[in-house]
Amino acid sequence: MKTDLLVVGGGIAGITAAVEAAEVGKDVILIEREHYLGGRVVQLHRYFPKICPPTCGLEINFRRIRQNPKITVLTGAEATKIDGKPGAYTADVNVEPRYVTEACTNCGDCAEACEIEVDDNYNFGLTKAKAIRLANDNPYPNRYFIDSAAVNDPKMKALVDICPPKAIDLDMKAETVSIEAKSVIYTTGWEPYDASKLEGLNYGVLPNVVTNMMFERMTAIAVNNEAKVVRPSDGASVSKIAFVQCAGSRDRSHLPYCSAICCMASLKQTRYIRDQYPDAEIHVFFIDARTPGRWEDFYQNVQDDTKTIIHRGKVAKVDDAGDGNVTVIAENTLTGNLEKITVEMAVLATGMVPSAKTTKPLLDSKQDEFGFIWPGGVIAAGVATGPKDVAGSNQDATAAVARAMQDMVEV
C-alpha cells in the first residue's frame, strides 16, 4: 500500500490527524491495535468540558472517516518495523484477524447464541464479555469480532451456521501489510497507572477500592442499563464515597509528574454521583486542585455543592472498615489533623503512563525519562507527547499534521 501519511494509534489524536490530513487531500492509513477506533475516550461515560457522551464527538469523526475515500483504517493492526526518512518510509504492519467478515450485518444473533465468556479488559474486569461481540456501543468499524482467546473453543463452530449472512470465518489468518509512506505520526496515547503498585491504598485487595477509569466504566454500564452506580462487592447503593487524588501521581516512587486531567476527571465524576444520588456525601482528597483556565468554573460549581467536601491532604492509606466499607486516612495539610473518613467506596485518581514507555516508537525518537515522546525525533501527538485532555490532544494532532506535510513536499 502507498500513502502520504501513516498514523500509528487510532485514539482521538490519531483520528484527528487522519481526518485533517485527508481533508486537505492527502492519502492516509490509520493503524490501531485494538479492533475499534477511539482509544481511551470511548471508555469514558461523559467527557468534560461539555459533559456529553464521548460518542457525540466521535460519531462526527467516524462520519468524516466513512465519507472520505482517502482514509484507510486498519484495526487489530500493529507495525512491526518502520524504516526510512522523511519523504520515504516503509512499514510492515501485522493485522490480526477479527474472524468476522464485512458481510456482517450487525444482527447480533451470534452474540445472543454465544455461550463462551472471556475476560473483559475494556471494562477492567468488572464484567465478563461474550467471545463474539461489538467492541462498544458505537464501534468503528461497526462490525462484530471474535476474541482471539476463544477462537479455538469447540463451541465457536456452532456459531458459524447461526450467522445469517455467513460472516464468521474461523480460518481467517493474521497478515502482514507493507506500506510506503511519506510521513509518519505517532499517536499511541496512554495506559492507566497500575494501582496495585500503590501500597497502602489496597487496590486489588479491597473490592470497593476502584480506579478512576473503572469508575467511568461502572457509571457507563449502570446508565446503559438504566440503573445507578453501586459498589462492586455487594451492589449496595452509594451514600458516602471518596475520591483520592494523586494516587501515585506527583510521587517519586510512582509517577513523579502531574497527569493534568485527574482533578477535572474526579470533579466530573462527583457529578455522576450527584446526578444519581442527590443526598450522597462526597469527599474529595486533594494535594491541591489543578483546574486551570476555563476549568476553574467547574471546580467552583462543585464547591457550591454543600454535600461535596473538599479535603486538602494526600491520602496515605485506605483501610478495611468491615461490611465492605473502607476508611480513607489523610493528613490535612491546612490543619495538620489526621482525617479518617469511612465510606462505602473509594475511587483512586490514577495517572496516565505513555504507551510509548513500553512499546517504543519504531522510528528514531526522543523520549523523556517517563516515556513521553519529545520533539526532535518521530512526529507525535496527543498524550503520547505528554498528559493532556481531548481538546489539547486534538490541537497537538493538528500541529503534527502541519509538521508531517513538510515531509510530503516534493523537492
Ligand SMILES: Cc1cc2nc3c(=O)[nH]c(=O)nc-3n(C[C@H](O)[C@H](O)[C@H](O)COP(=O)(O)OP(=O)(O)OC[C@H]3O[C@@H](n4cnc5c(N)ncnc54)[C@H](O)[C@@H]3O)c2cc1C
Ligand atoms: C479517568 C479519566 C477521565 C478522563 N476524562 C476526560 C474528559 O472528561 N475530557 C477530556 O477532555 N479528557 C479526559 N481524559 C483524558 C483523555 O482520556 C485523553 O486526553 C485522551 O485519551 C488522549 O487521546 P490520545 O489519542 O492521545 O490517546 P488514547 O486515547 O490512549 O489513544 C491511543 C490509541 O493508540 C492505540 N495504540 C497504542 N499503541 C499502539 C501501537 N503500537 N500500534 C497501534 N495502535 C496503538 C491505543 O490502542 C489507543 O487506541 C480523561 C482521562 C482519565 C484518566
